[in-house]
Amino acid sequence: MNNYDAIIIGAGHNGLTNAAYLAKAGLNVVVLEKNDYIGGAAVSRELHEGWIYSSCSYVCSMMRQALHRDLDLSRHGLLLVPYLGTINFGDGGERLFSYHDGEAARLELKRHSPHDADAMFRFRADLTRYSLLIRKTLLRTPPDPTSFRPRDIHELLFLARQFWALGEKQIYEYVRFFTMSAAEYLEDYFENDLIKAAMASPGIIGTALGVYSPGSSYILLHHVMGDVDGSIGAWGLARGGMGAISDAIANALKEHGGEIRTGAGVQKVLVNNRKAVGVVLENGDQIGAGIVVSNLDARRTFTRIMDRNDLPDGIFEKAVNFKIRGSSGKVNIALSGMPKFTHVPENRYIARGGQGFAGSLETMERAYDCWKRGRWSDDPFIESVIPSAWDPTVAPPGKHWMSNFVQYCPPELADGPWTPEKRDQFGQTVVDKIERYSPGFKDLIVHMEVRTPHEIEQEIGLTEGNIFQGELTVDQLLFNRPFPGYAQYRMPGKKLYMCGS
Amino acid sequence: MNTTDPYAGERLQESPFHPRLQALNIRNAWASWNGYKFAEYYYDAEYEYFCVRNSCGTYDISPMQKYEISGPDAEAMLNRMVTRDVAKIKLNRVAYCVWCTDEGRMIDDGTIFKLSSDKFMLTCGSPCSAWLEKSVFGFDGVKVADVTDNLAALSVQGPTSCAVLKNMGLIGIDAAKRFDIMRFPFHGDTLMVSRTGFTGDLGYELWIRPALALELWDELYAAGADYGIQPYGEVATNMARLEAAFIMPAMEFNEALRTVHFEHDQTPFELNLGWLVDFDKPHFSGRSALLREKKRGSQYALTKLDIEGNKPAEGSYIYKNKRCTRKIGYVTSAMWSPAVKANIALAMIRTEHLQGQLWAEIYYEKELRQYSRVARCTRKEKPFWAPARARVTPPPDY
Ligand SMILES: Cc1cc2nc3c(=O)[nH]c(=O)nc-3n(C[C@H](O)[C@H](O)[C@H](O)COP(=O)(O)OP(=O)(O)OC[C@H]3O[C@@H](n4cnc5c(N)ncnc54)[C@H](O)[C@@H]3O)c2cc1C
Numbered sequence: 001m002n003n004y005d006a007i008i009i010g011a012g013h014n015g016l017t018n019a020a021y022l023a024k025a026g027l028n029v030v031v032l033e034k035n036d037y038i039g040g041a042a043v044s045r046e047l048h049e050g051w052i053y054s055s056c057s058y059v060c061s062m063m064r065q066a067l068h069r070d071l072d073l074s075r076h077g078l079l080l081v082p083y084l085g086t087i088n089f090g091d092g093g094e095r096l097f098s099y100h101d102g103e104a105a106r107l108e109l110k111r112h113s114p115h116d117a118d119a120m121f122r123f124r125a126d127l128t129r130y131s132l133l134i135r136k137t138l139l140r141t142p143p144d145p146t147s148f149r150p151r152d153i154h155e156l157l158f159l160a161r162q163f164w165a166l167g168e169k170q171i172y173e174y175v176r177f178f179t180m181s182a183a184e185y186l187e188d189y190f191e192n193d194l195i196k197a198a199m200a201s202p203g204i205i206g207t208a209l210g211v212y213s214p215g216s217s218y219i220l221l222h223h224v225m226g227d228v229d230g231s232i233g234a235w236g237l238a239r240g241g242m243g244a245i246s247d248a249i250a251n252a253l254k255e256h257g258g259e260i261r262t263g264a265g266v267q268k269v270l271v272n273n274r275k276a277v278g279v280v281l282e283n284g285d286q287i288g289a290g291i292v293v294s295n296l297d298a299r300r301t302f303t304r305i306m307d308r309n310d311l312p313d314g315i316f317e318k319a320v321n322f323k324i325r326g327s328s329g330k331v332n333i334a335l336s337g338m339p340k341f342t343h344v345p346e347n348r349y350i351a352r353g354g355q356g357f358a359g360s361l362e363t364m365e366r367a368y369d370c371w372k373r374g375r376w377s378d379d380p381f382i383e384s385v386i387p388s389a390w391d392p393t394v395a396p397p398g399k400h401w402m403s404n405f406v407q408y409c410p411p412e413l414a415d416g417p418w419t420p421e422k423r424d425q426f427g428q429t430v431v432d433k434i435e436r437y438s439p440g441f442k443d444l445i446v447h448m449e450v451r452t453p454h455e456i457e458q459e460i461g462l463t464e465g466n467i468f469q470g471e472l473t474v475d476q477l478l479f480n481r482p483f484p485g486y487a488q489y490r491m492p493g494k495k496l497y498m499c500g501s
Numbered sequence: 502m503n504t505t506d507p508y509a510g511e512r513l514q515e516s517p518f519h520p521r522l523q524a525l526n527i528r529n530a531w532a533s534w535n536g537y538k539f540a541e542y543y544y545d546a547e548y549e550y551f552c553v554r555n556s557c558g559t560y561d562i563s564p565m566q567k568y569e570i571s572g573p574d575a576e577a578m579l580n581r582m583v584t585r586d587v588a589k590i591k592l593n594r595v596a597y598c599v600w601c602t603d604e605g606r607m608i609d610d611g612t613i614f615k616l617s618s619d620k621f622m623l624t625c626g627s628p629c630s631a632w633l634e635k636s637v638f639g640f641d642g643v644k645v646a647d648v649t650d651n652l653a654a655l656s657v658q659g660p661t662s663c664a665v666l667k668n669m670g671l672i673g674i675d676a677a678k679r680f681d682i683m684r685f686p687f688h689g690d691t692l693m694v695s696r697t698g699f700t701g702d703l704g705y706e707l708w709i710r711p712a713l714a715l716e717l718w719d720e721l722y723a724a725g726a727d728y729g730i731q732p733y734g735e736v737a738t739n740m741a742r743l744e745a746a747f748i749m750p751a752m753e754f755n756e757a758l759r760t761v762h763f764e765h766d767q768t769p770f771e772l773n774l775g776w777l778v779d780f781d782k783p784h785f786s787g788r789s790a791l792l793r794e795k796k797r798g799s800q801y802a803l804t805k806l807d808i809e810g811n812k813p814a815e816g817s818y819i820y821k822n823k824r825c826t827r828k829i830g831y832v833t834s835a836m837w838s839p840a841v842k843a844n845i846a847l848a849m850i851r852t853e854h855l856q857g858q859l860w861a862e863i864y865y866e867k868e869l870r871q872y873s874r875v876a877r878c879t880r881k882e883k884p885f886w887a888p889a890r891a892r893v894t895p896p897p898d899y
Contacts, residue, residue, distance in 0.1 A: 065811065068842035074886075079840055081551045100545050101528070239555055348731070349544060390729055392556050392661050392899040397668075397727040 003288050004030045007279055008499070009266045009305065010295030010461075012040025016249040016260075018293055018499040020071050023258035030287070031258065032279065034265030038250055040295070040460050044243025044394075048447035051334040051401050052394040054242040055449065056456065058330075058385060058403040059083070059235045059354075063245070071252040078248035080236040081390060084353040087344055088198035089437050091359040095343050096194050097350070113192040123189045123199075130174060131221055178218050181210075183361050185217035197358040201381060204407060208325035210368030211361050237385075240393050269294070269496065271310035276496035279305075293497045298322050300461060301498065326453030326462075327371060329409030331430045334447040335400045338389070339438045354385040357433060367408055374414030376426050376452075381407045382433060399446075406430055411453035418454040426452055513538040516563040517653035517714035521722075525732050532735055535628065535649075537564035540734035547839060549733035550740045553700050554840050554886075556729025556899075557659040559721070560699075560738055562706065563714075566611075566628050567649045571620040573642035577783075579613060579621060582636040584769060584791070586782040590615045593682040595695050599769050599777050600632075605790030606757035606766040608632060609750065610774075612697060614682060622648070626750050632758065636786070653714035657721070658704030658741070660890060661728040664898040666694070666705060669724035674705070675895035688713055699738060701745020703890045728899075743834050744886035746805050746847060748772055753803060753833045753847060770799040771849070801830070801849045805881040808844040808861055811837050812874065817861040819848050823875055825862050829854040832861065838885055845885050846878075855880070 008019045011033035019031045037043065041056035060080055068074070085098035085105065096112060099105040109117035177185060182203035186196045200211045209216040238244040250260060265282040269292055278288035294301040302311060302319035338351055358364055358381050367377035383405040388395035395401050409426060412418075427450035435441045456462050506512070514537045516522065522540055530541040540561070542549055552558040570579060580587040583598040590596045592615055599610045611625030623629070633645045657665065666674045671685050677696045685692045690710055698704030709717050722730055742749060750756055753772060760766040768791065769778050778791055808814050819830035830850035838845045850859070859878040864871060890896050 065842050074841045079554060080842075081555050082547065082839075084545075084548065100548065390556065392664075392729055397664075 003278075004028050005289065006030075006291045006293060007032060007287060007289040008293045008295060009269075009279065010034075010040060010500075011038035011246070011250070011260055011262070012295045012460075012500065013042040013246045013249060014499050014501060015040070015293070015295030016246055016253055017067060017071075018295070019258050019260075020249055020253040020256060023253055023256035024071070029253075029258045030289075031253070031260045032264040032266050032281065032287075033260065033262045034282070034461070035459070036263045038260060038262060039243050039246030041456075041462060042242040042246045044241030047332075047449055048334050050396045050399070051447065052241050053332040053334075053401060053449060054238075054387065054403060055332060055451070056330060056460065057242050058237075058387065058405065060238055060242070060245065061235045071249060073245075073248040073252065076248040076251040076255075077240075078244055079239040081239055082236045083385065083390070084349055086198070086354040086356050087341065087350065088194060088201075088356040088358055089341075090194040090197070091363055093343060094194050096198050098198065098353070100349070100353075109195065112195055113190070116190045116192050116195050119189045126173070127221060129170070130177060133174070177221075179214060180217045181212045181214050182216040183211040183365075193360050193362075194358075197360050197364060198356060200361060200364065201356055201358045201383065204364065204368075204381070205383060205405065206328055206407075208327045208371070208408075211364050213368075237387050237391060239391055241387070241391075266305055269306050269310075271307065271496075274310075275494040291495045291497060293499050295498075295500050296461060297324060297500055298498065299324055326411035326457070327408045329376070329406040329426060329430075329453065330449075330451040330456070331404040331406060331427050332449040332451075333402045333404065333431070333445055334395070335386075335402060335444040336446050337398065337444050338386070338400055339402070339434075339441050339444055341438045351386060351389045354383065357382040357384065357437065364407075371408035371410050374410050374412060376406075376409045376429065378429055380409075380430065380433065382430060383407070384434070402434075404430055404434070409452050411457065418452055423450050423452050423455070426450060516561050517711035518561050518563065518655065518718055521715060521718045522561060522732065530734065534564040534735075535566060539564055540732070542734040542736045543732045546734065546736035546740070549731060550737035550839065552729060552731040553659045553702060553733055553737060553741050555660065556731070557657065557661040557665050557725055558700075558731050558733040558737065560656040560658065560733055562654045562656050563649075563652075563711075565649070565654060566625050566647070567652050567654070568623045568629065568633060569620065569646045569648045570623060570633070570643060571646075572644050573619055574640040575619050575621055575643050578637055578640040578643045579623070580783060581640075581785055582633075583613070584778040584785055584787065586779045587613060587621075588782065592617065595680040595682060595697050597777065599774055601769065601787030601791065602757045603787055603790065604757075605768050605787035605794060606760070606764075607754055607769055607772065608757045610748065614695065616682075627756060651711065653709050653711045653717070655707045655709075655714075655717070655721070656698055656700075656704065657707060658698045658700040658702055659729075660703055660888075660897070661725075661730075661899050662704050663896045665721065665725040665728045665730060668728070669720055677705075678894045679892060688716055692717065699745075699747060700741035701747065701884060701886050701891060702741070702888060703896050739834075740836060740839075741886075743836055743845065743847065744838055744840065744884070746884040748774075748803070748847075749834065753849075764800075767801070767849075768794055768799065770794055771801045771803060773803045799852055802852045802855055803833070804830075804848050804850045804855065804859075805883075805885065806832075806846045806848055806859065806861070806878040807881050807885075808835075808846055808863075808878045809876045810863075810874065811844050812863045812865045812876070813837055813844065814846045814848075814861040814863045814876070814878075817846075817863050819850055819878065820860045820862065820875075821854055821857055823858070823860050823877075825860060825875060829859075841885050843885065844876075848878075 005027035006022050006029045008015045008031045011031045015031055019029045022029045043055050044052050045055045046052050084100045088096040097108050099108055106117050109120055182200040186199050190196050203216050204211055266279045267282045268280045269276055270278045276292040280286050299319050299322045302315055308316045363379055364381050367380050370377040384402055386400050386402045388400040427448055513533050516537055526540050526543045532539050532541045576587055583600045585598045595612050595614050598613050600608050609625045609627055611623055614622040616622055630647055637643050637645060663675055677683050679696050682695045690713055693708040695706045697706045748754060754767040755765055757766040814832045814835040817832045818828050821827040821829045830848050832846045832848045835846035861876050861878050862873055863876055864873045
């Protein structure tokens, strides 16, 4: 009873991409999505008339160019627009502008520290070298180091060759890099605290690590690997919001004959003889398929939509223990005008970059301490951007919206469960902080959407609201992702695959 | 003290918009075009390119050559010069045209504006007075005037361009179809607007007396402030036009009148512009040569290529085989397209080899060392960038 060649559970951008490639290859596929909209965390939503939020994710960095071309996404309406530099706000009123132009950026660094301006050359070269190495490995099915299949051995040799090409000294550096904290790593290069804070901030986004936690420097790398236009490290916005990405992929999928069903939550994966044969929907319908692919995170896949008895011994436990610690909140704010920031000149370009409210390493670490104790920080690190400053499609002319990614926000509070009141208090904390740097900001607010890890989990089904579907710490990457022994996007069960982050 | 600039004679001419351009050219990136100082870019070329694709960009086309051709024989004279049938151009319409030598080699391309029954404007990239003088020969009732310095021109391109013009008070502009001309009162004078451009996107060109150029600029920029208006320069233009697969002099074609080596110039057929050559109209320059070419077939064909990988194939040869032993053409323009996310190029390829495999040998530099790679090329029939909004009337607001 095969209704389809393949079922993809979840219409996140990864599920849609997977489905589109399968459909392009000629398979008869269906995507089953529990929400009545597609996109998962890559979604555009009009929650207040005229304003379109990228509700969850807001910038596009690591999308592969190959995907864009293979699925012809520009023809399907996708335009990714790179954005200009970021303003970093220091605790003491300092401002660090990361200008787009290399010379301008260097002069700005020099104003803060001539030493750091020079050190930036070495920092960039080192990071680029590491990120090139990672890119060579990221896009390949990770090898299983304990397997003797030719492909795995070949892959390991490939990785080894890439690695040895670095030279002995660099290998030490590279290994050190993987294990150090972002703060420690930056110490090697820079003296100015705001520069360090600005550099460290991408390192902690979405993780449950602090800038001083070992292993946090690696995540720093993940954020300089952006693929917008081949220039490593460039970030871009999708015209029309992040949902434009999901929509374009969905259009490509449909053009290749694929099907998407919304409002079709999967209750259970049907397994017969250790082999996935289909799914049961929440409404009781059964759908059969040759293969089943899950777009959900590992923990959800194994603990929610699979029967424990269908799993090999130990997997359930591993899934329960898979580290998924939510740490971020998102506050989307519709504004009646462009906010003005103190000590920031008003020029036509500055508003078109992002705003980083990092303060200092110290402030960021204190924010992390709050999270560890099950509280949100009252002086959080906020990474913001005003997409309407350069996307004419997401707010009425002259009006704006600001995306605020807030670090840290715990999935569970020490003083009892999340309530709508607490959620609003959290939102208020964010607004208060921005108001400190932009007097009058509050008066511009037209509408606000506050999302704590709690809402993100409820709506999108990202466990604990973790933005990466499981932490990107060293012990959970490549051949150890999701669990040792089960990498390669394959699963403990035949005909069953994963395609999430 | 009376100071005269001892270098005055060597300095470039300034466009009527120059005071505004200068203020915004914070990188001081100037090039030149027809003796005018001309921005390469203002802030960041790629950023400006994205404004054209995402919001609205303005491009100073004042240095473009503009000629007014008037008199009872104006139409006949132009019809004798260009390959397209000028008699078919309706009043207040613009037509893209090319003109050739008697040998059918292309001199230049440009646009003809029909301003009244006996008055036309011809615009083109390179100075053309001498050729126009020659073409007037035998026509008594024609007057040719170079109006380049008497007309400031600004191209306004991108998805919000129509919204900006509407916001500026140009009521009815959204009714203009592609290649339409409209006129609006402006400070006691007339602002001419044509729905034309060189970006392949929605866009307009504004034509005004130089004395009113700055007023025009200021009103346009005030109207465009909330629509992402931004000046762009030559680099961004070149990117946009390549995506639209528009040809550029000194890239896709070598102007015939400046060509030294035999047949190092091109014909309209080779440049895919056969649709501009009308053999049903009265005699025109190059007719017999072009008719012969049409019957016999062309040597080369300008071809749109999608090339694997992401290294631009600038200056590459095109080969018939992967081993690169059988050369069949050359790339004229190439770049990584940020909008389409493809490695695109235009190439001149020997027509007899068009149907077979195409390989480009691409050279690139990495930290002082030269590398090369051979990449497979795929022929594309359509322009790389051709959004529906460019053709729709009324166009969308973004
Ligand atoms: C607040 C926030 C901000 C972020 N910011 C960024 C950013 O700026 N840049 C960036 O690159 N990344 C960002 N991320 C991360 C990025 O958005 C995610 O990694 C990515 O969207 C995950 O995509 P996915 O397709 O793997 O999964 P998801 O988007 O999680 O999709 C899973 C889908 O499965 C559906 N589903 C769940 N359960 C079921 C079921 N039982 N049956 C059927 N369907 C089901 C869900 O509704 C959802 O549509 C952010 C994430 C969050 C939450």
